[in-house]
Amino acid sequence: MEMSVYFASQPPSGEIEEMVEGFPSWIEVDLDAITWNLEAIRRRVGVEVIPCIKANAYGHGLVPVAAHLMELGVRRFLVAKLPEALMLREAGLSCGIINMDPLYSMRDYEAVVRLGITQVVYTLEAARRLNEAAERLGERAGVFVKIDTGLGRVGVRYDEASALIERLTRLPNIDLEGVFSTFMEVPEVDRVQLERLLRVCEELERRGIDPGTRSIASSYGILHHPDSYLDAVRPGITLFGVHPEEGSEAFMELRQALVFKARVEQVKWVEEGEPLTYNRRFTAPRRMKIATIHVGYYDGYPRGLTNKGLDLISGEYRRVVGTVSLNHHLIDVTGLEVKPGDVVELIGRGKNNVRRVAEIAGITPYQLLTSLNPMTPRVYYKNGKPIAIEPK
Known part of the structure; x- marks a missing residue:
């Protein structure tokens, strides 16, 4: 199964619409918005776009998003967890996959090699184990080397990177596909980090080693550091129409892809002075x-x-009253004609857009999107019609 074949295997639009009629809650993903955002990024950077689709594609659904982006010519994806890489392969997608998850068992090393997944490494030990797995299987293994240029999270230190990379390129079954790093997102530090990465690449070339694809810019770098585009950029949240920080909207127009909807479960009258929800929060x-x-x-x-919170119902934004509990919340619908089954928009594109809801809740847009339950059905739209649903 590959590219548009994924969507061809989905139920007809009419059947998907019937399924939605029975959902108490669901998420709608506008694939045309994702297309718009990808094209905006491509126009801005002029180099390869390697989408980072970790965390269930930032809550939008891993496999459908990857399948759609493949239709648009995307060749490679970054994931943060090995199960994400395995899901893409199990769905029949033959795209390039760069796995950032550390591996600890030979079984996983062999799975990565067998499935043609490129592994991120930053120690000689990991490279040797990957090489051993490749030798056992009679295959070659691709690697991206993570270089710590100053963020301090993971990666080989920039001043040790050239020596490490030279040693791992001598391993007989290892192919160096690229090197990458991550900005601290502090302008004066970012400039130093970029210089460090470029110096590593220059040193590799002096040693006769092709560093492969060079990358340091994610969504933040795409917006703020045009000199950091190098050979490839790695957008994440911007692909889904959400700017990584307040005030960056002026740099590039994006379209939010996601809307979260639900249905009214019950409508009731309460009298003045009645407490509602846990701990009498209202x-x-x-x-x-x-x-x-x-x-x-x-x-x-x-x-x-x-x-x-602000929910949109019957064309009006109405306040959450009381506690948001594990599976419920209440809204004030006084003055509205509302009945069970009516649709409520919990996250939309107006006053309750992703950034605004996150701000009200005191969290980041990243936290909001990646906290969306993967069991909630996702319905995928193209040209205004539903073309896919997950889980089926």
Whole structure:
């Protein structure tokens, strides 16, 4: 199964629409918005785009997003967990996969080699074990080397990188495909980090070693450091139409891909003075009509929206009242004609967009998106019609 074949295996649009009618909550993903964002990034950078689709493609759904991006000519993807890489292969996608997850067992090293997954390494020991797995299987193994240029998270130190890379390139079954690093996202430090990475690459070339694909820019670098594009950029959250920080909207127009919807579970009247939800977090100041929504923080609707969230219902934004619990929250629908089954927009593209909801909840857009429960159905739209659904 490859590229558009993934979408061809999906139910017809009408059947997907019927399924949605029975969902208490679901997420809609606009693939056309993702296309827009990818093309905006390509126009800006002019080099290869290697999407980072870790964390279930930032909550948007790993396999459908990858399949769509493959249709648009994307060749390689970054993932942060080995199970993500395995899911892509199990779905029949033959794209290039760069796995950043550390490996600890020979079984996993062999799985990476067998499935043609490029492994990130930054120690000689990891490279040797990968080489051993490749020798056992009679295959070659591709690697990207992570270089720590100053972030201090993982990677071989920049002043030790050239020596390490020279040694691992001598391993008979290892192919060096690229080197990469990650900005601290502090301008004066970023400049130093870029210089360090470039010096490593220059030193490798002096030693007769091709460093392969050079990359340091993720979403932040794409927006703020044009000199850091090098051979490839690694956008994550920007692909989905969310800017990595407040104020970066002026650099590039993006379109938010995701909307989170639910249905009203129950509607009831409460009298003045009645307490609601755990710990009496809300007491009705007057007679009120309350709608219960069967979505809580288990589903990825943040607990920080307690008494603060804004849901869109019947064309109006209405406040959350009381505690956001594991599976429920309440909204004030006084003055509205609302009944069980009516659709509520929890995360939309207006006053309740991703950035605004995250801000109200006191978290980052990254936390909001990656907290969305993978069990919540995702419905994928192209040209306004549903073309895929996960999980089926």
